[in-house]
Amino acid sequence: MYSFIAGIFILPVIVSGLLLFLPSKAAKILVIFSAVVLSAISVYLFIQVDQPFYFSVPHYINEIVAGADILLLLYFGFVAIRKKSLLVGVMTVLQLGGLLYLLKILPPAESMQFMVDKLSAAMFMLINIISGIIAIYSLRYIEEEDCSSFRKKYFMSIMFWFIAVMNMIVSSDNLEYFFLFFELTTLASFLFIGFRKDQESVGNAITALWMNQIGGLAILVAIFFIHYNGYGEATFSNLLTHGSATGILLPLAFMSIAALIKGAQMPFSKWLLGAMVAPTPVSALLHSSTMVKIAPFIILRLSPVIKDTPVATVIIALTGFVFVAAAVVSLSQDNLKRILAHSTIGLLALMIMMAAIATPVTIIASLVLILFHGISKCMLFLNAGVLERVFHLKQTSDMDKLGEVGPYTSLAVTIGFMSLLLPPFGAFVGKWLSYLTLGAFLQEQRVFGALVIVFVAIGGAVFSLLYFKVMGTLISRTGNNDHIEFEHTGKIYKTIINLLMVMIVLCMVGLPYLLTHLFSPVAADLVGSHIPIVTEGWNYYIGAMKLPMVPLLVAFFLLPVTIVAAMFVQFKKVDRAKEYMCGEKINYSFSSFYFTTDKAAPYFSTVGILFFIALIAVALI
Amino acid sequence: MKLASFRKKSPWILHYNAGGCNGCDIEILACLAPKYDIERFGMINTGNPKQSDILLVTGPVTKRSRERLVEIYDQMPEPKVVISCGACASTGGVFRGMYNCEGGIDQFIPVDVYVCGCGTRPEQIIDGVVQALGILEKKTKELEESVRLSKKPVQEGRQLNRRNIADEIKPLVS
Amino acid sequence: MNNLLIPVLLIILAPFIGGLVYGFERIVKARMQRRIGPPLLQPFYDFLKLADKRRMIVHSAHAFFGIMHFVSLWFAVGVLLMGGDLILVVFLHLLSSSLMILAGYSTRSIFSHLGANRTAMTLLAYEPVLILIAVSIYLVTGSFDVSSVYKMDQPLLYKLPLAFIALLLILPIKMKKSPFDVAEAHQEVVGGVELEFSGIFFEAVYTAKWLDYVFCYTLVYMFAGSNVLLGIGLMVFTFLYLNALDNSSARVNYRQMLRFSLGVACSLAFINLLIHSIF
């Protein structure tokens, strides 16, 4: 097992190095090969890992880590000077100071630095499979990018670098290591966002950099408090054993701040929105499998101690608010990628909320959302890339002819949106579980629970309006020719989108299996007690929650099958008549509702900042 | 019982004004009002050609409304009947011979019932509709041809297209 | 066996019952306007007539969505009548509405698009309220299952009066009755999404409307719990209330509708939730 874990760490690093100078043919083969191997290893690891598996690395690596930290921060400092960014500079100085101080006061690490448990293994699967798919997709995408051939190789190289760092971050136990990897993901996203090198990209990359650096700083502060309170070493497993110790709230609050920033929650949502300027596979990568998923991961890791603390209360309130706010702001957007980004922020809020409530069922809900949201968002973003490259469309309002010129892509996007919204898709099940558990939460939390549930209900409805708005422009067509022919978008594009659609369907059909074999073991591992999942007749019981399976099965035939079948059904011997337009013969162009809700965004940010202050305040009290 | 007998029990009306003076239209609306209450025969004023059985046309067909009239007629699924309501719809009435009017709807679409009167009375309209119902019951689902239109749905590839039937409409040579 | 028989019968007969309710409603509405109104079986005459028309569609996908809307709505009604999970019922209903909205969007018809836009708006207006009601019911009964409501010894109405009022306020939106009939608005958008359906394909949409009656009145009946008499009383009351409102009010635009439902109905349901969760 040790060798496999080492493999999943080192292989992407090696691939990343090789990609820099391999010729493109060989690089292609290497990327596909390593994506497959990494996915296979991650699945194997998930099957193998039963107990949390601790292992340490040789001592000199500690020194390397410390050195790498300092080098990294020096690089950030260099960026700050070169781009003349004050914020980055200030953050770097603070981080560097904090780091050096910590290095001085902390005793040398004794315990194991890495821990792989069920949660890490599940994250491995998400990271490696989805990112592998994205990597293969970007082979084609980056070919058409307007840049030098070295930069193309460099792009692929960072991608694998990112995968490696993500693999390490989800399995690191020691917080110093965690800090390094955290900063490395920040670096990777900084390089990615600034990839196109124009002014906007660079500006947004800088924003992403300093915002995420705040997260890094928060981790340093958390480490400091762990040391200061005398809990011993700064590791996750150590933190978990001090659940009722005094002063535990402070490190928890700071770790949560790091998580919330990575998860682009409200005042810090700007970096994720700014990331849109990067090539589309980057957005897919950031949104689906890497980067933002660190947020629910941290909260899930800490869920046993965070549960029922004031910190959790503030997090729940914040995320409930963000869920609505992201939905409302997204109504004013026209750019497809921005719409998707807002929906990511909203759903992340839901995931974090579920992780923070931390009952067995909510943890399952959170995991379900993480996985299924990953797949759906990945598909949606990759489709946005196809729209951009093949059809040259970015704004949803321009897409009203897509139903005719690109029925296949329009179908894929429709299914993607549906999968975020409606039964029987996985993401819906996650949402449904959330509603069910919020009911139980309400019984404990009273007024607060009621507020949260109102937020979630309204946010959910606003999101459904948003999705309909987008889908509406995509699918319209005339009846001039009823027989649909799918367009050719390119071999790689089509294979990847097909693969993802199959994955969505498989996840939906295999949901009962996934519940018992994937989600429940992970959740049981986190909660520390077995979660009974029983089938009784046609019902599924998760703990006390009942999931009737028959309606979901029927819903499967109603929705996905209907949408796909609608493309192929042909009614014979039926006249095709014109659309009714009061007898006029003019061709209209269509658009949808647009709301000027973006004016509210600054207020939302202010409220978000208040929440962050509250988060620290409750921890101090 | 044959399905055709139910046509009589639920005739849905589409009302189209092809340029009349609005006198007849007011009377048609009066039919719906409590005094005459044609809904007791199951009639509804749908305002939508795709779901209606009876086309009630008023007005002398101005040149602007010509194509719209045929387009709307074409969008009604058969069996359907057309009632020309008022003098100007039937013959051109007071507008006959004017430069902007065509003079009667029967030059463009087949008319089944003519209701007379310049300003028809609601009783007359109801009477006309009742007569039209008799005709409606006898009609078949096959396509009826108009006087000026001889175009039928065409088989295009795998589909039966009636989208372009109204395209043929040209102005009457005067 | 016996307690399964009634729901199953109800589900099978649901379109028929809905049709009767619709027919009766047309009479009552006419009487309120001092008209005589159509015969009771008028909806079925319409139904049979529509089956006899020449078939005509815009394109196949559009017609297919319409049919599936009917099927999925029937299924949602089925789950509701069988006493299934209320949240799931709400979402299944959302699914069926979404198919209708997709149908509206799938054509290049201007009124269809407008109607679909507005239908999506009505979803936003009533969905949160329905979910809040479902959660309040959960608070009272300890389960999301509708069947648990019927097992209670006290009608739900006594415990959740405000939720019932909230339901009454959103029912006109859901059933597309004036003053909240923007989605259908015959005089403005000629029926909205259902505009492009004709003949036998319109039938699916037409009967789906009857199913919606069954759906809504079942929701109302739910508030009476096991008390059958009270349930019938509530349904009759709601019926009269809806028709009186429909006859006596003018249409508001969608902004007013949203403001009203999210402002008044949603907060009523919320206050109800609060009161119930505090005491």
Ligand code: SF4
């Ligand atoms: S028939 Fe007379 S009253 Fe009727 S529309 Fe024509 S001009 Fe007006």
